[in-house]
Amino acid sequence: MEVLKQVQRLPVTPTPFKDIADKLNVSEDDVLKASEDMLARGIIRRFGPSISHRKLGYGSNPMTVLKVPEERLDEIGEFIASQEGVTHCYHRSGWDYNLFFMIHGKDRESAFERAHEIISKVNIKDYKLLLSIREFKKTSFEI
Template sequence: MTDKQKSPKSVKPRSKLTELEKKIIALIQTNIPVTKRPFLELAQKIGVEEEVVLKTLQKLHENGTIRRFGATIRHQISGYEANAMVAWQVDEDRIDEVGEMMASFEGVSHCYSRNPVKEWPYNLYTMIHGKTEKACYKMAEDMSAKTSVKNYTLLFSRDELKKTSMKYFP
């Protein structure tokens, strides 16, 4: 796993965020200005120097508070027309091992373990993205072969009813 794909388990928890850190996070939760110096504009909004914003963001990334910083594009425009949540039934003693393997696949954007229920035995979930549904099925087959997990089902998205980023600070 690369630094930018660091597992949340590999990041040590830290103390609470400072008020300055909360202000900076609140600014970057929404669209960042498309200007020559966007972080200068953000800094001016909260009355600090641009360097303070940049160093704070760097620190928050290094300590794992901010996992990634990047653009969000509409996947359909980029040629990825299909996405599916794959529900996997994994032996409990292999959850971490299998989760790490599945998370390493290029087309996987999310990987979570959850408690199963009697009527639904699946306990590991991956969100996979492909150019076609066939590509998603192939990826799931490859993941199954690599992990030896044979009981799984793909749930393809039908309609996007809501998709937003979480806003942690107003």
């Protein structure tokens, strides 16, 4: 758990894992092995960057919500998940709209167009596109 806490934000130095090891009083190999293990177990999804897409101009991220009959959830969920531009796709409970997906676009028009294009292929009439107006908070989950 201590290793996990530290590897969430790697020090940006030539030897990030060695630096963490020194801090925790363990060997660099211990840190690398623990990291590999947590990666293999799925606790760590991947080692990568967390990028602020808004600062790169991907400012338009409509959340699309659909009302899908229960028996078509998997079929439609898996189809949408496979579509280009889709970053998230979930079945959620708690609302009449039960399938959610996100796409990121450089501008509102192309994002809307892409969302409509995807929806037109699944033949669901009841849906909404919820465009974000402001970002109050966006962080990565950290323990």
